[in-house]
Amino acid sequence: MENTAEGATPKLVGARVLRREDQRFLTGQGVYVDDYRPSGLLHAAFLRSPYAHARLGRIETANAQAMPGVVAVMTGADLARVAKPVRAKSRMSQYRETGFPPLALDKVRYVGEAVAVVVAESRYVAEDALEEIVVDYEPLAAVADAMAARASGEPETVLLHDEAESNVLLAREFSQGDAEAAMAQADVRVRDRFRFHRHAVVCMENRGCVAEFHLGSGELTLRSATQCPGLLRDALADLLDMPEHLVRVIAPDVGGGFGAKSSLYPEEITVCALARMLSRPVKWISDRREDLLTSTQAWDEVVEAELALRADGTIIGLRAEVTSDIGAYSIYPWTASVEPIQAISFLSGPYRVPHYAARVRGVATCKAPMGPYRGVGRPVTTFVMEGLMDRAARQLGMDPVALRLHNYIREEDFPYRTPSGIVWDQASLTPCMDQAVEALDYAGLQAWRSQVRAEGRWAGIGFATYIELTGVGSAIPASPGASISTGTEAAFLRADPSGTVTAAFSLAPQGQGNETTLAQVVADELGVRLQDVRVVCGDTAIAPHGSGTYASRSAVLAGGAAILAGRDLRAKALQIAAHLLEANPDDLDLQQGRVSVQGSPDRGVSFREVAQAAYGGRRRLPPDVEPGLEVTRFYDPYYGTASSATHVVAAEVDRETYEVTLHRYVVVEDCGRLINPLIVDGQVRGGVAQGIGAALYEEVIYDPGGQLLSGTLMDYLVPSAAEVIKTEIHHLETPSPTTLGGFRGMGEGGTIGAPAAIANAVSDALSQFGVEINEIPMTPERLMQLVRAESSCL
Numbered sequence: 001m002e003n004t005a006e007g008a009t010p011k012l013v014g015a016r017v018l019r020r021e022d023q024r025f026l027t028g029q030g031v032y033v034d035d036y037r038p039s040g041l042l043h044a045a046f047l048r049s050p051y052a053h054a055r056l057g058r059i060e061t062a063n064a065q066a067m068p069g070v071v072a073v074m075t076g077a078d079l080a081r082v083a084k085p086v087r088a089k090s091r092m093s094q095y096r097e098t099g100f101p102p103l104a105l106d107k108v109r110y111v112g113e114a115v116a117v118v119v120a121e122s123r124y125v126a127e128d129a130l131e132e133i134v135v136d137y138e139p140l141a142a143v144a145d146a147m148a149a150r151a152s153g154e155p156e157t158v159l160l161h162d163e164a165e166s167n168v169l170l171a172r173e174f175s176q177g178d179a180e181a182a183m184a185q186a187d188v189r190v191r192d193r194f195r196f197h198r199h200a201v202v203c204m205e206n207r208g209c210v211a212e213f214h215l216g217s218g219e220l221t222l223r224s225a226t227q228c229p230g231l232l233r234d235a236l237a238d239l240l241d242m243p244e245h246l247v248r249v250i251a252p253d254v255g256g257g258f259g260a261k262s263s264l265y266p267e268e269i270t271v272c273a274l275a276r277m278l279s280r281p282v283k284w285i286s287d288r289r290e291d292l293l294t295s296t297q298a299w300d301e302v303v304e305a306e307l308a309l310r311a312d313g314t315i316i317g318l319r320a321e322v323t324s325d326i327g328a329y330s331i332y333p334w335t336a337s338v339e340p341i342q343a344i345s346f347l348s349g350p351y352r353v354p355h356y357a358a359r360v361r362g363v364a365t366c367k368a369p370m371g372p373y374r375g376v377g378r379p380v381t382t383f384v385m386e387g388l389m390d391r392a393a394r395q396l397g398m399d400p401v402a403l404r405l406h407n408y409i410r411e412e413d414f415p416y417r418t419p420s421g422i423v424w425d426q427a428s429l430t431p432c433m434d435q436a437v438e439a440l441d442y443a444g445l446q447a448w449r450s451q452v453r454a455e456g457r458w459a460g461i462g463f464a465t466y467i468e469l470t471g472v473g474s475a476i477p478a479s480p481g482a483s484i485s486t487g488t489e490a491a492f493l494r495a496d497p498s499g500t501v502t503a504a505f506s507l508a509p510q511g512q513g514n515e516t517t518l519a520q521v522v523a524d525e526l527g528v529r530l531q532d533v534r535v536v537c538g539d540t541a542i543a544p545h546g547s548g549t550y551a552s553r554s555a556v557l558a559g560g561a562a563i564l565a566g567r568d569l570r571a572k573a574l575q576i577a578a579h580l581l582e583a584n585p586d587d588l589d590l591q592q593g594r595v596s597v598q599g600s601p602d603r604g605v606s607f608r609e610v611a612q613a614a615y616g617g618r619r620r621l622p623p624d625v626e627p628g629l630e631v632t633r634f635y636d637p638y639y640g641t642a643s644s645a646t647h648v649v650a651a652e653v654d655r656e657t658y659e660v661t662l663h664r665y666v667v668v669e670d671c672g673r674l675i676n677p678l679i680v681d682g683q684v685r686g687g688v689a690q691g692i693g694a695a696l697y698e699e700v701i702y703d704p705g706g707q708l709l710s711g712t713l714m715d716y717l718v719p720s721a722a723e724v725i726k727t728e729i730h731h732l733e734t735p736s737p738t739t740l741g742g743f744r745g746m747g748e749g750g751t752i753g754a755p756a757a758i759a760n761a762v763s764d765a766l767s768q769f770g771v772e773i774n775e776i777p778m779t780p781e782r783l784m785q786l787v788r789a790e791s792s793c794l
Helices: 022-026 076-080 123-130 179-185 229-239 266-278 288-294 338-345 378-396 400-407 429-440 442-454 514-526 554-581 607-614 677-696 749-765 780-790
Strands: 042-048 054-060 070-075 114-120 134-139 168-176 188-196 208-214 219-224 247-250 282-285 301-309 315-327 356-364 458-470 489-495 501-505 533-537 588-591 594-597 600-606 630-635 641-653 660-670 728-732
Touching: 042 123, 042 266, 042 288, 054 114, 070 076, 070 123, 070 266, 076 114, 114 123, 114 266, 168 338, 179 301, 179 315, 179 356, 188 378, 208 266, 219 229, 219 266, 229 247, 229 266, 266 282, 301 338, 301 378, 315 338, 315 378, 338 356, 338 378, 378 400, 378 458, 378 749, 400 429, 400 458, 429 442, 429 458, 429 641, 429 660, 429 728, 442 458, 442 641, 458 749, 489 514, 489 554, 489 607, 501 514, 501 554, 514 533, 514 554, 554 588, 554 594, 554 600, 554 607, 554 630, 594 607, 600 607, 641 749, 660 677, 660 749, 677 728, 677 749
Parallel strands: 042 282, 219 247, 315 356, 501 533, 660 728
Antiparallel strands: 042 114, 054 134, 070 114, 168 356, 188 301, 208 219, 208 282, 301 315, 458 641, 489 501, 489 630, 588 594, 594 600, 641 660
């Protein structure tokens, strides 16, 4: 642990504390949804549509219902009597709301949409019974191409939602200044059409849930592999018409989420409704194909963008047209706008852009719904903006580092309001780049590139800088116009008579290390030992009201709430200790679980003795202090804060196979005051690994009829340890001026910067052919086609 000064008490915040939760994970003691097997458990299996778009006719279930071991068979019509369709609402003016039923009603809109469910004594029986269900489908033309479908007024046979009267479910524009005039006045204009292909979320643990209904109490309990137990509880109470206090959602250990497990899914509603109807526990665990077929997908955008600059490299304007393929439905609670709107909100990135004009349209297609994934829109916008910056540098004959430094938002500009209205409180843009150049030995790396090229090899260097909004409070909704509040978080602290502290949060970690970092914050603020703090997350019956884990908010919001609660609990503990010691509370200090009189360290009491007194009745307490030692505090950072980083990649493209090899990867990031550098490093490395996957390997592919062609991990490629290069990480630590503790979020940054940096490195490697990377992932086939198109000699 690190000391703040010679002889000072060691501080836990800032120390490289080993993750406490790893003890159970590494010894196989983690408890996941599928580990829960209550008495009388039934198993659900879903019949899924083989068609991308079809009207539903007769559904014959009698043969399935008659099979031994089958308890119930339900269709959409059956379920509609006990559960309402999900409607993801938004106040955004150009948003078309649509319903998403738990089981399909009038028609199916993507391959894999659930049509019926079988509940049986075993999953094997349930799966067999699915084969006995007969469904009459009337196939309709599939809407598989967002660009082709983005205009309204299509024939009814290719209209996905009749109630929307268009396949364009949302549209929005942002503007500042006069972008058209800036384009006309520019000395240099660079433009391209960028394509970021659809991405799947591949977690170690597939989605799954178990629902129980207790007939005596009327309580419904859902255990789900979810990131947002609070949001699920609120939604389920509404959809099932139950009081919220009778709905409990528990997120046990969750094996990865990355945003895909932050939404409410049809299976969760269905399983809850079944458990309530049957008064028996019902479990559903998806297999890998179901997960790839039906979990939300991400990043499916086409961006046509143009950047205007003066001859000295100063940016004067940016304009863009974005088409976003949002899939078949608008998801709850984020709506279909969560990805598209961020694609134009963050496009200007870390640069001063005086004139800006951008618009986006979200188009419904016959694909799995689009939802949040690590970075949400910003991997796309960073890829576009950083690609334009490199194109501009080549056209201007400037070094890409110099061009970026010339246009970064300056220190004196903060707080800085972007063209879309986002406010950056502060960011270390120039310091990150300066340290990256130093850490790289940029001149030496350029010499390496020249040497490699002299040998006839294709090598390049790529830079990418991003700035992101993290720890967002109530001033900015997590999804534009959404009717839910996601801007606050709470901490409940209780010291028991033994002197140990329980800290409860509504977060639902999936690998972030929250049990360790939040314990560090609580222990430091309260003045007790780390081993005396137990962090409990993910149970709506225990934790205060909150929404969950997403959008790089845990450290900022939960950490802020922990600080407030810790201060209050500490103040009460000192009042009680002052009474016991016959001293003034201002003269006391609480460190390492002991209260002592300042200047007289031998005169004191343990925190345990204070806690015992707190529960020992009024006779042991000061007259104005009530018994007990517990507190709940809420925290809202309002605007949130900004995090920033620079990523640098040295890469080589093989002349024969067109395989991309990464030789060096450097990240310099500033996520404010570090709670645990060890955990931050792990988050950065994990994010970079996923960014490498996005840049080079991962792509969800549908055929023109809406059939998924990448429905297994043989077809959908994720990087293994062999493909993930060691990442060199350097930290700046500039405390946020707007958040308690000075924390900034950092869980998504690695994924945001990696695709852009790798794409720029590959563009640089192939610059002799005039190749510019405008499509991700950069598969060997795509690179070969690009080079051959630009070079007649190959």
